[in-house]
Amino acid sequence: MKKFVALVGTNTVKSTNRKLLKYMQKRYAEDAEIEVVELKGLPIFKKTEEVFIPQQARDIAEKIDASDGVIIGTPEYDHSIPALLSSALAWLSYGIHPLMDKPVMIVGTSYGTLGASRAQAQLRQILDSPELKATVLPSSEFLLGHSLQAFDENGDLVSATESQKLDGLFDDFLEFVALTEQLDNSKKLHEQEAANFTWDNGTTGDDK
Amino acid sequence: MVKLVAIAGSIGEQSYNRMLLEFIRDHFKKTVDIEILDINDVPMFNEDEDHNDNPVVHELARKISGANGVILATPEHNHTVPAAMKNIIEWLSNNVHPLDGKAVWIVGASYHTQGSSRAQLHLKQILESPGVNAYVMPGNEFLLSNAKEAFDADGNLKDARTVSFLESVLKKFLTFMKVIEMMDAPDPKNAHEEDMDSKHPVNTTVQDVDMTDPEWVEKAAEKTHAASGGDYVKLDRGLLTVDQLNYFLNSMAGELTFADDNNQFIYYNHNADGAHMLAGRTPDQVGDPLSAVHPDRVVEHVKQVLYALRTGESDVVSMPAQTGPNQHVMHYYRAMRDENRRYRGVNELVIDIMPILKYYLAATGQKLVKDPDAVPMSPITGLDAVTGASAHSTPATDATSGASASKSAEKPVEKPATDATSGASESSSEAAPAAAEEPVDTDALTGASEETTTDYTATEDSAPAKQPEVKPEPEATDTDATTGASQS
Numbered sequence: 001m002k003k004f005v006a007l008v009g010t011n012t013v014k015s016t017n018r019k020l021l022k023y024m025q026k027r028y029a030e031d032a033e034i035e036v037v038e039l040k041g042l043p044i045f046k047k048t049e050e051v052f053i054p055q056q057a058r059d060i061a062e063k064i065d066a067s068d069g070v071i072i073g074t075p076e077y078d079h080s081i082p083a084l085l086s087s088a089l090a091w092l093s094y095g096i097h098p099l100m101d102k103p104v105m106i107v108g109t110s111y112g113t114l115g116a117s118r119a120q121a122q123l124r125q126i127l128d129s130p131e132l133k134a135t136v137l138p139s140s141e142f143l144l145g146h147s148l149q150a151f152d153e154n155g156d157l158v159s160a161t162e163s164q165k166l167d168g169l170f171d172d173f174l175e176f177v178a179l180t181e182q183l184d185n186s187k188k189l190h191e192q193e194a195a196n197f198t199w200d201n202g203t204t205g206d207d208k
Numbered sequence: 209m210v211k212l213v214a215i216a217g218s219i220g221e222q223s224y225n226r227m228l229l230e231f232i233r234d235h236f237k238k239t240v241d242i243e244i245l246d247i248n249d250v251p252m253f254n255e256d257e258d259h260n261d262n263p264v265v266h267e268l269a270r271k272i273s274g275a276n277g278v279i280l281a282t283p284e285h286n287h288t289v290p291a292a293m294k295n296i297i298e299w300l301s302n303n304v305h306p307l308d309g310k311a312v313w314i315v316g317a318s319y320h321t322q323g324s325s326r327a328q329l330h331l332k333q334i335l336e337s338p339g340v341n342a343y344v345m346p347g348n349e350f351l352l353s354n355a356k357e358a359f360d361a362d363g364n365l366k367d368a369r370t371v372s373f374l375e376s377v378l379k380k381f382l383t384f385m386k387v388i389e390m391m392d393a394p395d396p397k398n399a400h401e402e403d404m405d406s407k408h409p410v411n412t413t414v415q416d417v418d419m420t421d422p423e424w425v426e427k428a429a430e431k432t433h434a435a436s437g438g439d440y441v442k443l444d445r446g447l448l449t450v451d452q453l454n455y456f457l458n459s460m461a462g463e464l465t466f467a468d469d470n471n472q473f474i475y476y477n478h479n480a481d482g483a484h485m486l487a488g489r490t491p492d493q494v495g496d497p498l499s500a501v502h503p504d505r506v507v508e509h510v511k512q513v514l515y516a517l518r519t520g521e522s523d524v525v526s527m528p529a530q531t532g533p534n535q536h537v538m539h540y541y542r543a544m545r546d547e548n549r550r551y552r553g554v555n556e557l558v559i560d561i562m563p564i565l566k567y568y569l570a571a572t573g574q575k576l577v578k579d580p581d582a583v584p585m586s587p588i589t590g591l592d593a594v595t596g597a598s599a600h601s602t603p604a605t606d607a608t609s610g611a612s613a614s615k616s617a618e619k620p621v622e623k624p625a626t627d628a629t630s631g632a633s634e635s636s637s638e639a640a641p642a643a644a645e646e647p648v649d650t651d652a653l654t655g656a657s658e659e660t661t662t663d664y665t666a667t668e669d670s671a672p673a674k675q676p677e678v679k680p681e682p683e684a685t686d687t688d689a690t691t692g693a694s695q696s
Contacts, residue, residue, distance in 0.1 A: 012255045044252055045291045047220030079337035080288075080330060083253055083295035090285050122288060122330055129287035 002032040002068040002177060005060075009074035009085040009108075011040035016109040016147035017073035023155055024071065024107075027163075028170055034071065037063060044083065045090035057091035061098040069103035069177045070134070076110055076119035081126070093131035101187050103180045104134045105173045107166075109147035117143055133190050135183070137176050140169050209241045210382060210547075213275040217282040217293030217327075219248050224317040224355035225281035227363055232279070232315075235364075235371070236378060242279070245271055253298035265299045270433055272306040277385040278342070280335075282316045284327035294334065301339035308341045309411050311388040313381045317352040325351055343391075345384045348377045386548045393550050394469055399515035404507055406472040406497035412552075413470055417495070424495025462559035463487055466544075469553050471498045471514060486537050487529065487558045516591055517543035518551045525590035529558070536562045541590075 006021040018036065025034040042056055053061075064070055074081050092098055106123055108116030120141060127134040142165065144150055150158055157163040214233065216226035226244070233242040249264045272278060282289050300307055314331055316324030328349060335342040350373070352358055358365055365371050394408045406419060414428040421427060428434075435441060438449050448456065457464060458479040463486055466475035473496050482488035493501055502510055516522040525541040540557040569575060586592075 010255075011252070014256070040254075042252070044219065044250075044295055045285070047218070047222075077253075077298050078294075078301050078334045078340050080294060080334045083291045083298055086286075086288060086294050087252070087291035090291055093286060118333065122333075125326065125330075126286045126288050132286055 002174065003066065004032050004034045004069050004071055005063050005067045006034050006036045006071040006073065007060075007085070007088065008036060008038050008040075009072060010077075010082050011038075011084050015073075015075065016111075016144070016150065017075055017107070019151050019155055020107060020109050020144060020147070021071065021073045023151070023157060024166070024170065026155070027167075031170075031174060035063065035067075039084050039088045042084065042088055042091065045087040045094070047094075051095045053091055053094055053096065057088070058096070060088070061092055061096050064092070064098040064102060067102075069105065069173070070099065071105045071107065071173075072123065074106065074108045074116055074119050074123055076108065076116035079118040079122075081119045081123050085123075086126070089126060089132060093129075097131070097133075097191075099127070099132050099134040100190055101180070101183075102134050103173070103177045104136045105140070105169070105176075106136065107142040107144070109144040109150070111148055112145060117141070130193060135180050137169075137173050140172060142166055142169055210239075210276050210385070211274070212240055212242045212277050212279055213271050214242050214244045214279040214281065215247060215293070215296065216244070217280065217331075218285075218290045219292040223283070224319075224352070224358070225283050225315075227359055228315060228317045228352055228355075228365075229279065229281050231359070231363055231365055232374065232378070236375070239378070240382070243271065243275075247292060247296050250292075250296050250299065253295050253302070255302060262299075265304075266433055268296060269300060269304045269306045272300065272310065273432070275310075276389070277311040277313065277381065278307065279313045279315060279381075280331065282314065282324055282327045282331050284316070284318055284324040287326045288330045289327045289334070293331070297334055297340060301337070305339070305341065307335065309388070309392060310342050311381070311385040312342045312344045313348075313377075313384075314344060315350040315352070317355040317358070319355055320353060325349070343384075343388045345381055348380055350374060350377050389546075389548060390550055394471075394518075396515060396518070399512045400508070402471065402511035402514045402518075404471055404497060404499035404502070404511065406470045406499075408470055410468065410470045412468060413472065419472060419495050419497055420500055421495065422492035425491070428495065462557045463489075465489065465556040465558075467498055467514075467554045467556070469518070469551050472496070473498060473501055485558075486560060487539070512591060513541055514554065517541060517554055520551070522590035525588070527588040534562060535560055536565070 006025065008015060008018045008021060010017060021034070021036050025036055028034065037060055039060075043054055072085070074085055077083075080086075089099075104127055106120050108120050110116045120143065124136055126132065127136050144162060150162070152158050157166070214229045216223050216229050218225060229242070229244050233244060236242070245268060247268070250268070251262065251264075280293070282293055285291070288294075297307070312335055314328050314335075316328050318324045328351070332344050334340065335344050352365075352370070358367070358370070360366050365374070389411070392408075392410050394403060394410065396402050406413075409415060414431055417424060417427045417431055429436065436450050438451060440447055440449055441453060443453075457477040460477055464475075464477045465473065465487075467473050473494060475494065476489045478489075478491060482490045498510060498514075499507065513525045516525055520543070523543055527539050529537040529539055531537065537558060537560045540559070542555040542557070544552045544555050546552050
C-alpha cells in the first residue's frame with residue numbers, strides 16, 4: 001500500500017483544508033496510508049551563516065523521504081499560499097531536498113467560490129523551482145469552494161459531484177505515482193544540481 | 209518632505225535587498241525621507257490570533273499608515289517571495305489594512321541574472337488581492353541582478369547607469385504616488401453634489417466606526433492606535449507631544465473646527481462647554497457627518513461654501529454671526545490643502561473681532577463715526593465666484609458644524625447663530641439678483657442696533673501722543689515674548 005504525507009497548509013484551528021485531508025485519509029484508507037502532518041509551529045524561514053534547520057522541519061523531511069508521495073492542502077491568503085506553507089517549503093529545500101522528484105497532489109479549499117485557484121497556480125510554480133523540483137500531478141485541480149458548507153458532521157463531503165471528482169483525481173494520483181517511479185532519467189541530474197546549490201552561488205538550474 | 213517606508217523581504221543575515229534599500233535611502237535623502245522597517249521579530253501569521261496582542265505588527269501598521277508610499281525589496285526564494293515578506297502582508301491584510309490604497313514600488317536584488325522577476329510578479333499579485341488592495345506602480349521594474357558584485361565596499365551601487373535608472377524610476381514613483389493620493393479625492397460636479405453625509409471615504413477616513421457614535425473619538429483612536437498624551441508628533445515645523453499640541457490649540461484666541469474632505473466633522477479645540485462658546489459644539493458631535501450637525505434648511509448654503517473651497521474658487525469664505533455693540537463674531541472658513549494642492553478639508557475659525565477693533569481704536573486714539581460715502585457691501589466674502597450672486601443669497605453661518613442648530617433641543621448651543629442663518633436665508637430669496645442696489649447690512653442677521661453695526665470708518669483722534677504705540681520700538685516693548693528675544 002502506498003504511503004502519503006498530507007501537509008496542512010495553514011495553522012488555523014478552523015482549517016477546512018485539514019478537514020479535506022482528513023476526509024481523504026478516511027475515504028482512501030483502503031488504497032493508501034495517509035498521514036496528516038501539521039506545519040503549525042514552524043518558524044519563518046531564515047538563512048543563517050551556519051545552515052540551521054529546525055527539528056520540526058527535519059522530522060517532516062524524514063516523513064516525506066519515507067513516503068511515496070505528498071498531498072498539499074492549501075488555502076489562499078491574499079491570492080497566494082500562506083506564509084506558513086511557503087516557509088515550510090523553504091525549510092524543505094534548505095540543504096535538504098525531500099521533495100525532489102516526489103509526486104505531489106495539490107488540493108485547496110476556500111470559503112468563497114474560487115477555491116484557492118491563484119494560490120494553487122503559484123504553488124505549482126514554487127514546486128517547480130530548482131531547489132524543490134517536485135513532480136506535480138498535471139492537469140488536475142481540486143478547488144473546493146464554499147468549504148464551510150462543504151462537509152457534514154461526520155466530516156464527509158456533502159456534494160456527490162465533488163467527492164466523485166476527488167475520487168477520480170486520487171485514482172489518477174495513484175497511477176501518477178506508479179508512473180513517476182519510471183521517470184528517473186533526469187533524477188540524477190536534479191540530485192547533482194541540488195547538491196551543488198548554495199545560496200551564494202545560486203543554482204545550476206534554470207537561473208543561468 | 210515626502211515620507212516613505214521600505215521593507216526588505218528577507219530576514220537572513222546577509223541581505224542584498226536591505227543593502228539596496230539602504231543605498232536608495234542614503235543616495236536620495238535630499239529628495240525623500242525613507243525609513244527602513246525591521247520585520248525580523250514579526251511572528252508567524254495565524255488567523256486565530258488577535259493582532260492587537262502584537263506590538264510589532266502594530267508598529268508596522270502604524271508606520272505604513274503614516275507614510276506616503278511603500279518600497280518593498282524582494283529577493284526570490286523558490287520562485288516566489290520569501291515567507292517573511294508574505295507573512296507581514298498576511299498580518300497587514302487581516303484585522304488592519306494599512307496597505308489599502310497605498311502606492312507601492314517593488315524592487316528586487318538577486319544573486320543571479322534574472323533578479324527576482326518571478327518573485328516580483330507574485331508580490332504584485334499578492335498586493336493587488338482585495339484584502340491588501342495596494343496600488344503597485346506598473347511597469348518600471350527594477351531588478352538588480354548579480355547583487356554580490358553590484359555594491360562597492362561602502363555599500364554604493366558601482367554602475368552609474370544603474371544609479372541613474374534607479375533615479376528615473378524613483379522620480380516616476382513620486383509622481384505615481386501623487387496620482388494615487390488624488391484618486392480618492394471627492395470630486396463633486398457642483399455645489400449641490402457636495403456629500404454632506406460623508407459617504408465617500410478618503411484615505412484618512414477611519415473605517416468601520418459609526419460616525420454618529422457619541423464616542424467616535426475614543427473608538428476611532430483605538431482603531432488607529434492614535435498617538436496620545438506624551439507621544440511626540442513631528443510637525444511642520446516643530447516637535448510637540450500630543451499634550452502640548454492640545455495646550456496650544458486650546459489656548460488659541462478663537463474656536464477652531466476641522467471638517468475633512470469627506471465633509472466629516474473630526475475636530476474642534478475643546479476649551480469650553482457648548483453654552484460658553486461663540487459657536488457651540490459638544491464632544492459627542494465629533495465624528496458626525498456635516499449633515500448631522502446642520503439643520504436641513506442651511507444644508508444647500510453650507511454646500512456652496514464647501515464647494516467654493518474645494519474647487520479653489522475661494523481660499524477663504526467669511527461671514528458674520530452674532531453682532532452687537534460689544535461683539536462682532538466672524539466665521540472664517542479656510543481651505544486646507546496638502547503638498548499636492550489637493551483639498552483636505554475646511555479650517556473654521558470663529559472669533560469675536562470687536563476686542564481687536566476696540567484695542568486698535570484705543571491704541572491709536574481713534575473713534576468710529578459713520579461714513580456717509582460708504583459703498584454698501586455684502587457682509588459675506590468669498591462666495592460670489594461660485595454662486596454668481598451676491599453673498600447674502602448664501603449666508604450659511606457656521607458651515608462646518610452648525611451643530612448648534614440641529615441639536616439645539618438637547619444641547620446648550622448658540623441661539624443667535626441659528627437665528628442668523630434662518631433670518632438671512634429668508635432675505636436671500638428676494639435680494640439675490642439685486643444685491644448691489646439693495647444691500648442687506650448686518651442688521652438683517654441679528655437685528656442689532658444701527659449705531660454699532662453699520663459701516664465703520666476709523667478717523668484719527670487728536671491724540672498724537674499715542675501714535676508711537678502703533679509701531680513700538682523693539683527695545684521699548686516686548687512685542688514677541690516667545691521669539692523676539694533672540695532677535696534683539
